[in-house]
Amino acid sequence: MNLQIVNEEYEIKHFITKLNYFKSKAISSNRSIALVFTNNSNIIRVVEEKGNKYKFNIPHGKIVNIAKIKTLNFNKDGNINHFGSIIIAMNQHTYKIILHIEKGRIRYVQI
Numbered sequence: 001m002n003l004q005i006v007n008e009e010y011e012i013k014h015f016i017t018k019l020n021y022f023k024s025k026a027i028s029s030n031r032s033i034a035l036v037f038t039n040n041s042n043i044i045r046v047v048e049e050k051g052n053k054y055k056f057n058i059p060h061g062k063i064v065n066i067a068k069i070k071t072l073n074f075n076k077d078g079n080i081n082h083f084g085s086i087i088i089a090m091n092q093h094t095y096k097i098i099l100h101i102e103k104g105r106i107r108y109v110q111i
Contacts, residue, residue: 008060008090009110015058015088016097016106019072022046026074035072037063037086061090069099087111 019035026033031049038045042062047053069084083101087094097108 008093008095011059011061011090012088012095012097012108015061016108018056019097019106023074023078023080026076027078030076032073032075035074037066037070037072039063039066058088061088061095063087064089064094072099 022033022035029048033049034047036045036047040062042058043055044057045053045055063086065087067085067087069082069086071081073081075081080099080101082099084099086097086099088097094111095108096111097106099106
C-alpha cells in the first residue's frame, strides 16, 4: 500500500474524529454547534450556540462537492439536522464523507 494513500486515509479519519469531537462537545455543553462547509475550500467554520466562532482546516485536501448539507448542526443531544455528504479531494484520491441523520453517524468511502 502506498504511503501517500495511508496518509490520506489518516487525514480523512482525523477529519471525522474532529466532527465527532464537535458532536461530543455539543452533548457535554448541552448547546448546539454548527459547522459551515464551503465548496472548493479546505476551511470549515464552527459556530457555537453561545457565540464562539473559529475555523479548522482539512490538511492536504479540499471540499469539492456538498450534497444536501451546507451547514451541519449538532444539537444538544448530538443529533444532526440533515443527512447528506461531502466530497473531499486529497492529493491522489477522492473521498465521500456520509452524514447520517439522527444519531449523527459519520462514515467515509473512497470514490
